[in-house]
Amino acid sequence: MRGQNYSLWSLLKHGFKNHQTWEPAWERVALKPSYDVVIVGGGGHGLATAYYLAKNHPEVGKIAVLEKGYLGGGNTARNTTIVRSNYLWDESAAIYEHSLKLWEGLTEDLNFNVMFSQRGVFNLGHTLQDMRDIERRVNANALQGIDAHVLNAQEVKEKIPQLDCSRSRRFPVLGASWQPRAGIAHHDAVARGFARAASRLGVDLIEGCEVTGMDIQGGKIRGLQTNLGAVRTDRVGCVAAGHSSVLATMAGLRMPLESHPLQAFVSESMQRVIDTVIMSNAVHGYLSQSDKGELVIGAGIDSYVGYGQRGSPHVIEHTAAAIIELFPQFSRVRMNRQWGGIVDVTPDACPIISKTAVQGLFFNCGWGTGGFKATPGSGHVFADMLAKGEPNQLAKAFAVDRFLTGHLIDEHGAAGVAH
Ligand SMILES: Cc1cc2nc3c(=O)[nH]c(=O)nc-3n(C[C@H](O)[C@H](O)[C@H](O)COP(=O)(O)OP(=O)(O)OC[C@H]3O[C@@H](n4cnc5c(N)ncnc54)[C@H](O)[C@@H]3O)c2cc1C
Incomplete structure (x- = not known):
């Protein structure tokens, strides 16, 4: 669909033709026998990688994205879309801030x-230790050039009048960190925007194409097997989120990843009452309100590993209780639907953007519960890695060998709750 502004006339015209006449957003093409670069996984990160690769490195040649389901149907379609960059350590703050800057120009790009x-994100503090952690992180952010502020309870109450900040609560609000430039984006629009832009630059987007095996000879990647046939290529980027370790196994590699279900749910639509994003690690829930008026509520990960896109009822129960702790008035709001995705979690809660022992095979994974915010930044740096064969300055710290050398970047504090 070209452009975004549909007149009533064009809606009626296409409506009378059973919506058969819209121009497709991206070209449907058949899988070719060979490509210069193949990206496995057509979620936001894979599509962003393809877009920036085709745009910034046209010299690489012909690119394909292979997606086993439909584009953007994995975690991209299932996440709660929080975008922020106020992480603790310089390495992660730098890559998330790079991403946030790209978000700021993405619609135009x-x-x-x-x-x-950019409606802002609050991370609430409920204990003295929470507040000390918040101050430490906000001070680090100030040094990193990231907008972040420490607010006391009264300042939080002024900005979020609906939040119960009374001292008598089980988890009283003592204050918060606040990043004004943070916010949310529309997950489907992000996938479609990158897909449309990549397709227009000549990238082949192949849906219903599952990678089932890898051809590796002499330590080099030579091609992939798929349910639609074999593909020859000597450069592969795997961006398959919850299924990264499955792909790694095909290459005989073992990634330090665990795949966990992560859930979210939305309420019935109601009048706009929340105009920001509120997260709490201590009560273990977070929420925002969509343009349709639904409360979008995120839960924590299930403690067990698995590939079922569901999650356990007790996690939902716990999260609903957490939200009611913060907003007792929402106890009568009905919930409309719940769903789950599969996120791949690393031991230090930071991503892996890396070369591997197989020449020409690269992985971008381990974004865990927080990869949506990284979509443009991750795609941008991974495209650079696929084009040059080496990580750039932003990606360097995220090489998989940090689990051997011990150079871990522990972001468990910033990623303590699903986000
Ligand atoms: C409930 C929930 C809430 C979340 N909330 C947030 C949030 O608020 N903010 C945030 O920053 N992050 C959030 N996340 C995390 C975020 O969604 C992920 O980190 C991010 O989407 C992962 O990257 P991706 O978009 O490319 O993954 P995906 O969209 O999952 O893309 C990976 C794709 O690879 C495909 N694939 C897998 N195996 C193969 C194969 N063998 N062959 C071909 N294709 C294959 C899959 O079908 C899938 O489409 C949340 C996740 C969940 C589940």
């Missing part, structure tokens, strides 16, 4: 409205 709304 893609000529597609990704509905990025």
